[in-house]
Amino acid sequence: MDDVTAILDHMNPAQREAVSAPQGNMLVLAGAGSGKTRVLVHRIAWLMQAEGLSPYAVLGVTFTNKAAREMRTRLEALLGISLRNVWVGTFHSIAHRLLRTHWQDARLPQHFQIIDSDDQLRLVKRLLKDHRIDDERFPPRQVQSFISGCKEEGLRPHQVDAHGDAYLAQMVELYERYQLTCERGGLVDFGELLLRSLELLRDNPALLAHYQERFGHVLVDEFQDTNTLQYAWLKLLTGMKTPMTVVGDDDQSIYGWRGARIENIRRFEQEFPATRTVRLEQNYRSTSAILDAANALIRHNAGRMGKELWTEGARGEPISVYSGFNDLDEARFIVDTIREKVEEGINRREIAILYRSNAQSRVLEETLIRQGVPYRIYGGQRFYERLEIKNALAYLRLLLNRDDDASLERVINVPARGIGTRTVEVLRTRARQTEVSLWQALHDGLLDASLKGRAATAVRAFADLIERLDNDTAGLALHEIIDHVIETSGLIEHHRSEKGEKGQARVENLEELVTAAKAFTQGEAFEPPEAGEGAVALEGFLSEAALNAGDHEAEEFEDCVQLMTLHSAKGLEFPVVFIAGVEEGLFPHKMSMEEPGRLEEERRLCYVGLTRAMRKLYLTHAELRRLHGKETFQRASRFLRELPEETLEEVRLRGQISRPVTARPAVGLSRQTSVDGGGELPSLSLGQRVSHPVFGEGVILNAEGEGERARVQVSFEGEGDKWLVLGFAKLKPL
Ligand code: ATP
Ligand code: MG
Numbered sequence: 143m144d145d146v147t148a149i150l151d152h153m154n155p156a157q158r159e160a161v162s163a164p165q166g167n168m169l170v171l172a173g174a175g176s177g178k179t180r181v182l183v184h185r186i187a188w189l190m191q192a193e194g195l196s197p198y199a200v201l202g203v204t205f206t207n208k209a210a211r212e213m214r215t216r217l218e219a220l221l222g223i224s225l226r227n228v229w230v231g232t233f234h235s236i237a238h239r240l241l242r243t244h245w246q247d248a249r250l251p252q253h254f255q256i257i258d259s260d261d262q263l264r265l266v267k268r269l270l271k272d273h274r275i276d277d278e279r280f281p282p283r284q285v286q287s288f289i290s291g292c293k294e295e296g297l298r299p300h301q302v303d304a305h306g307d308a309y310l311a312q313m314v315e316l317y318e319r320y321q322l323t324c325e326r327g328g329l330v331d332f333g334e335l336l337l338r339s340l341e342l343l344r345d346n347p348a349l350l351a352h353y354q355e356r357f358g359h360v361l362v363d364e365f366q367d368t369n370t371l372q373y374a375w376l377k378l379l380t381g382m383k384t385p386m387t388v389v390g391d392d393d394q395s396i397y398g399w400r401g402a403r404i405e406n407i408r409r410f411e412q413e414f415p416a417t418r419t420v421r422l423e424q425n426y427r428s429t430s431a432i433l434d435a436a437n438a439l440i441r442h443n444a445g446r447m448g449k450e451l452w453t454e455g456a457r458g459e460p461i462s463v464y465s466g467f468n469d470l471d472e473a474r475f476i477v478d479t480i481r482e483k484v485e486e487g488i489n490r491r492e493i494a495i496l497y498r499s500n501a502q503s504r505v506l507e508e509t510l511i512r513q514g515v516p517y518r519i520y521g522g523q524r525f526y527e528r529l530e531i532k533n534a535l536a537y538l539r540l541l542l543n544r545d546d547d548a549s550l551e552r553v554i555n556v557p558a559r560g561i562g563t564r565t566v567e568v569l570r571t572r573a574r575q576t577e578v579s580l581w582q583a584l585h586d587g588l589l590d591a592s593l594k595g596r597a598a599t600a601v602r603a604f605a606d607l608i609e610r611l612d613n614d615t616a617g618l619a620l621h622e623i624i625d626h627v628i629e630t631s632g633l634i635e636h637h638r639s640e641k642g643e644k645g646q647a648r649v650e651n652l653e654e655l656v657t658a659a660k661a662f663t664q665g666e667a668f669e670p671p672e673a674g675e676g677a678v679a680l681e682g683f684l685s686e687a688a689l690n691a692g693d694h695e696a697e698e699f700e701d702c703v704q705l706m707t708l709h710s711a712k713g714l715e716f717p718v719v720f721i722a723g724v725e726e727g728l729f730p731h732k733m734s735m736e737e738p739g740r741l742e743e744e745r746r747l748c749y750v751g752l753t754r755a756m757r758k759l760y761l762t763h764a765e766l767r768r769l770h771g772k773e774t775f776q777r778a779s780r781f782l783r784e785l786p787e788e789t790l791e792e793v794r795l796r797g798q799i800s801r802p803v804t805a806r807p808a809v810g811l812s813r814q815t816s817v818d819g820g821g822e823l824p825s826l827s828l829g830q831r832v833s834h835p836v837f838g839e840g841v842i843l844n845a846e847g848e849g850e851r852a853r854v855q856v857s858f859e860g861e862g863d864k865w866l867v868l869g870f871a872k873l874k875p876l
Contacts, residue, residue: 146192149184149220153177160387160420161185165193165359167417169410170389173451174436174753175427178389179713182363183213185387187220189359199358201379202230205367207689209713210235213363229357233372234332235689237339241330242685247349248342251328253542253681256688260532261548262286262331268551269319272574280312289317293333294369294401296340326579327546333371340375354381364713365390365410369401373409382414392447393440396709396747398739407447425451427715429458432759435789436752442784443742460791461759463782467828468766469502469723471843473509474863475793476720476762480515480703483718490516494704494716496751498729502722503705505768510703512862520706526687530637530648534655535687537627541612542681545579557636560600568593569601581605607631620679621659628652659683708751719755721748724763725776748781760793766829826854826868831876837861839876 150158157177160170161184172178186202189195204210210231218225229236238256241248257265266289267282269275292302299318304310324330330338343350360380362368365388368376380386388410395404403409411417425433430453437451466472480493495506495517503519510517526535533556536549544550555561572592573583584601587593593601611630615623628634637648662683704716708729723729729748734740752759767776782790826832826842833839840858852868866873 146188149187149191153181153184154422154424156420156422156424157181157184160422161188162192163418163420165189165385167385167410167414168387169365169407169417169419170387170422171391171407171419171447171449172389172422173391173425173449174394174750175425175715176422176451177424177426178391178422179209179213179363181422182361182387182389183216184220186213186217186359186361190221195358197225197228199356200228200230201236201357201360202228203233203236203360203362203376204230205232205364205713206710207232207235209363232689233368233375234335237335237375238685238689240339240342241335244342244346244349247346248338250330250338251543253677254328254330255539255543255546255549256335256685257324257329257331257548258688259286259290259332261329262289264551265323265329265548266316266320268570269316269323272570273319275312275316279309280316285313285316285320288313289320290331290333291401292317293331293337294371296337296371296374298337323547326577327548328543329546329548336371336375340371340378343375343378350378350381353379354384357384360384360386362386362388363390364394366392366395366404366407367397367402367712368406369397370403371401373403373406377413386410386414391449393443393449393746394712394750396712396743396750398743421449423449423451425453426455427756428453428753429455429757431458431460431789432752432755435461435759435785436749438786438789439745439752439781439784440749443745459758461761461785461789462793463790464760464762464793465778466762466764467844469505469764469768470509470829470841470857472722472762472764473505474843476506476722476760477509477513477515479720479760481513484515488718490701490703492717493720494706494711494714494718494754495720495722496706496708496711496754497722498708498731498747499723500707502728506705506722515703516701517703517705518700520704520710528648528651530633530651531655531687533633534624534628534631534652535684537608537611537631537633538624538680539684540581540608541615541623541627542677542684544581544608547573547580550580553631554604557632559604560596561604562597565593565597565601568597615676617676620663620676620683621656623676623680624659625656628655662686708747711754712750715754715756717756718758718760719751720760720762721751722762723767724761724779724782725767726779727774727776728767729779729781745781745784826873826875832856832873833876834858834866834871834873837864840864 150161153161157180160168160181170178170181182202186200189200190197202210202213204213213230214225214228217228229239231239241250241254245252245254263282263286266285267277270277270280270282270285292299299314299321302310302314302317304314324334343353357379360376362376376386390407392404392407395402398404411419428436433451433453440446464472464475466475476495480490483493484490497503497506507517507519526532533553536552539546539549540553551566554566569580569583569587572587573580576583576586578586584605588598588602588605591598607630611627614630615626618626634649634652637645637652639645640648663679708721727735730741730744734744761782763776763778763782765776767774828842828845830842831839832842834856837856837858838861840856840861842854843857843863844855845852853865854868854871854873855863855865856873857863
């Protein structure tokens with residue numbers, strides 16, 4: 143009994159109520175950092191220990207694989223037993239598990255492969271090309287999101303009504319063709335995983351009954367971000383009889399653009415019988431300064447379900463706002479501050495830099511590298527999405543499934559082996575006309591000699607290579623298979639011969655793939671392989687790679703600053719948080735500024751960002767930003783104005799006397815310096831390139847002081863950043 147009550151230790155009354163409530167439907171509706179995820183984990187432990195639920199009877203749904211792993215670890219710590227086989231995972235991984243187990247009933251080939259959104263886009267592009275459809279009228283990304291959108295709503299092509307609209311009809315036709323290609327290649331995209339598993343359960347009453355019987359309780363985290371299909375999936379799986387505990391926060395719904403429906407929270411309350419609703423209002427994560435700011439911000443949204451957060455914790459430091467005059471300056475401020483923090487004894491992994499768009503990371507990364515601060519990008523340049531890794535995976539997929547057209551196209555000429563686009567085009571046409579896979583078309587072409595000469599030789603060599611790889615790797619362990627494939631295919635040599643760091647990094651990544659395979663077979667992965675040999679292990683590994691694209695764990699425990707988009711920061715917390723690029727057009731993103739609904743979603747995203755911070759929060763913006771190759775003047779985000787002044791503090795750099803308030807490249811520094819008679823000084827501007835007789839060439843980053851004390855900070859290539867007195871420095875504008 144001691145164990146049971148221990149689960150309720152360190153919980154407030156509302157949390158205790160939620161954890162120990164009798165089985166039945168329950169909604170925990172609460173703001174950020176109020177312990178929702180913690181309640182969910184403790185509830186699972188409670189159900190097992192106090193209610194005697196078997197670990198096999200629990201289904202836990204999380205939003206990311208990382209969250210799933212964390213949940214498992216926390217549970218194991220609470221219960222003191224190993225829980226490798228509990229069903230805790232993302233919707234995708236659980237759906238995948240169902241499809242893999244019941245592939246025949248799901249009408250899938252045994253070795254079906256998961257494709258990510260990159261592959262999906264590539265497939266769409268090829269379809270458009272094959273059918274000579276104007277990709278300006280039908281932009282590939284739009285077609286892709288149409289297809290995903292249909293799947294998220296649970297619609298198959300024949301269920302979409304075009305209402306006589308020719309444009310829509312064309313979209314539907316594309317969806318249908320896309321679907322055909324996937325079927326032929328045994329390919330399953332993310333939306334398909336869910337839709338297919340829903341159909342599997344729906345069309346197989348015996349199977350459905352089995353799972354409804356098996357699961358005694360279903361628990362879902364981040365419920366506000368479920369979409370229509372996921373909601374329907376849960377409804378079907380539980381038959382509205384298996385009790386469910388769902389936790390969520392309407393203020394943190396940030397995936398509306400991907401089909402998530404906040405209304406699902408209300409629907410759940412109404413549709414599922416006898417739902418008990420528990421609210422948690424005490425926040426355990428952040429200082430009250432941070433919390434006040436977050437509360438004030440989110441009050442600007444309409445139609446909220448209404449929650450306030452309070453904390454017993456300290457007021458803490460105010461939120462620091464830094465206005466850089468350009469993105470470089472912003473990045474430099476962030477990295478300098480991080481270095482100070484680290485010197486004060488804070489671990490780098492306790493610090494996160496969050497941003498709205500992936501593209502923002504580059505300048506930040508470069509500054510971190512320049513200053514030698516280790517960092518990692520979480521969910522950004524995903525390990526399994528890197529070019530070289532995808533190429534290697536494509537070879538591996540071909541070993542399992544020759545009809546995987548996407549993979550074949552990917553590597554047929556990588557490394558270059560003399561198969562030109564013309565030859566590939568010929569194969570494509572043939573495949574389309576005879577309705578076979580590219581692999582089949584390739585063999586047919588060789589047989590009837592429609593492929594001739596050098597092209598035929600090259601194509602034959604490729605086909606032989608694949609067969610040889612398959613033969614040679616039979617019976618090898620997974621990591622040996624991968625090692626053999628990347629060597630024999632010539633992939634690793636291809637990158638070795640590339641010049642510079644990029645090639646080196648690619649070689650390292652390929653080697654890392656072998657390491658990842660070893661870890662996989664040793665069961666360190668999310669879903670341990672059932673029988674870990676040869677093709678079975680390879681199949682499991684490839685699925686894992688597709689599902690896991692996003693969090694490669696090797697670096698998890700290293701002391702690195704964490705970089706990620708605001709979206710991927712959901713559910714996480716860090717002692718020190720920087721949010722960069724808090725500017726109109728960037729955050730809120732310009733795509734969302736016209737529509738009130740989307741603007742509110744951006745505000746929720748900002749709320750998510752603010753509430754990631756435990757002790758110290760920095761908001762930074764730049765007045766001049768180079769993004770997507772263009773330089774633009776930026777205004778501070780409206781979100782900054784929505785924060786109460788008393789929670790903010792503007793950062794002024796130490797010793798800085800008169801940093802130009804509105805730095806514009808057109809305003810020369812000479813204007814300031816000439817006040818005290820520095821008129822003979824060259825006219826310089828921020829961001830300008832200059833040369834120095836000793837340090838060489840560099841860029842002006844910052845300026846301060848006036849007259850004879852006027853100084854500029856210059857970032858010299860190879861020499862680092864230096865402050866120079868303008869009167870002495872002999873800087874020449876370039
Ligand atoms: P989010 O909405 O961001 O997902 P959440 O509601 O899921 O947040 P948790 O991540 O579960 O919140 O909890 C936030 C932090 O507060 C965690 O560090 C957690 O351990 C801590 N915490 C939660 N409840 C308590 C409590 N009763 N006593 C002490 N610490 C707590
Ligand atoms: Mg949470």
